Amino acid sequence: MAKPGVRPLTGWLFVAPCALVFAVFTLWPMLFNGWLAFQDYFIAERVAAWNDFANFVTLYKSATFRLSITNSLLMLLTVPIIQAGALGLALLVHRKLPGIAFFRATFYLPVVITVSIAAIVWRYVFHYDGMLNWLLTAIGVFEPGHGPQWLDQHVPALIAVMLFAFWKNVGYYMVLYLVGLAAIPRELTEAAVLDGAGPRARFIHITLPMLAPVIVLCTLLSTIAALKTFQEVLTLTGGSGETVTALYFVYNMAFSGFNFGAAGAAALLFTLVCLAVALVQVRVMGRHNPFRRPA
Known part of the structure; x- marks a missing residue:
C-alpha cells in the first residue's frame, strides 16, 4: 500500500532505469x-x-558443437572441487593468527589478476618442458621426457583449463565463505565445546548447517561461471587440444566463420542446456532454494 500522496507510478519510475x-x-x-x-x-x-531449421541441422551434424557442449558440462566437475577448496581455505584463514591477513590477501590475489596475463604465465607452467612436468617427473609420476603435452591433447588440456579455473576462482569463494563463517554466532560454538563436541562434530552439526545459504549461493555462482567458461580457453589453449567450450564455439562460429545464424542457434541450444542444469539445481536445493515460496 502506497503512502498518502505517493502514486503507484512513482515505484515504476524508480524501477525504470x-x-x-x-x-x-x-x-x-x-x-x-x-x-x-x-x-x-x-x-x-x-x-x-x-532458413527454417537449417542452422540447427548444421549443428546436429557438427562434431565440434557436440564436443563443445560436452566440455562445458565437464567443466561442472570444477564446481564441487572449487567449493571444497574455498571452504577449506576459509576455515584455514578464519583463525586469528599472526600474519593471517597476508595469507588471506595471497589466496585472493589470483582473482584480481587479469585472465589474459595469468594465462601467459600458466602456459609456461603447462609447457612440455614447464614447471608442472618437471615437478611430476621429480616426484616420480612420469619418466624423464615422458610428460604429457598438457595444452595439445584433449584430456590433459581440459584438465589444464580446470586447474587454471580453480586457481583463478577459489579465492573469490573463499571470501564469501569467510563472511558466512563470521556470521555464525560464537555462542553456538562455545556451547558445543562445553557439551564435549569435537572439531569434526562442530563442523558437521554447526558450521555446515549455518553455511547452507552461502553454500547454495557459491554453488550457483560457480555453476554459472563453469558453464560460461570462455576466457580460459581463449587465452590458455586457443581452442587447441579439443578444449573448445560452448561459448568459445559460438564466438568462433560468429567472428571467425562469420556464420551468425549458426552461432545464434548454438547459443539458443546452449541456453536451453543451462536452463536444464538450473532446473536440476533448483530442485536439489530443497529448503535453501532462494526461489521457493515460503509456506
Whole structure:
C-alpha cells in the first residue's frame, strides 16, 4: 500500500532505469539471438533470409558443437572441487593468527589478476618442458621426457583449463565463505565445546548447517561461471587440444566463420542446456532454494 500522496507510478519510475538497462542489454539481445537462429545473416549486406531449421541441422551434424557442449558440462566437475577448496581455505584463514591477513590477501590475489596475463604465465607452467612436468617427473609420476603435452591433447588440456579455473576462482569463494563463517554466532560454538563436541562434530552439526545459504549461493555462482567458461580457453589453449567450450564455439562460429545464424542457434541450444542444469539445481536445493515460496 502506497503512502498518502505517493502514486503507484512513482515505484515504476524508480524501477525504470534498471528495467531499461535489462531490456537493452539482456532482453533485446536474447530475443534478437532467438530470431537470428532461424536466419542466414549476411553481415556485409546487412540482410537476413529465413532458413527454417537449417542452422540447427548444421549443428546436429557438427562434431565440434557436440564436443563443445560436452566440455562445458565437464567443466561442472570444477564446481564441487572449487567449493571444497574455498571452504577449506576459509576455515584455514578464519583463525586469528599472526600474519593471517597476508595469507588471506595471497589466496585472493589470483582473482584480481587479469585472465589474459595469468594465462601467459600458466602456459609456461603447462609447457612440455614447464614447471608442472618437471615437478611430476621429480616426484616420480612420469619418466624423464615422458610428460604429457598438457595444452595439445584433449584430456590433459581440459584438465589444464580446470586447474587454471580453480586457481583463478577459489579465492573469490573463499571470501564469501569467510563472511558466512563470521556470521555464525560464537555462542553456538562455545556451547558445543562445553557439551564435549569435537572439531569434526562442530563442523558437521554447526558450521555446515549455518553455511547452507552461502553454500547454495557459491554453488550457483560457480555453476554459472563453469558453464560460461570462455576466457580460459581463449587465452590458455586457443581452442587447441579439443578444449573448445560452448561459448568459445559460438564466438568462433560468429567472428571467425562469420556464420551468425549458426552461432545464434548454438547459443539458443546452449541456453536451453543451462536452463536444464538450473532446473536440476533448483530442485536439489530443497529448503535453501532462494526461489521457493515460503509456506
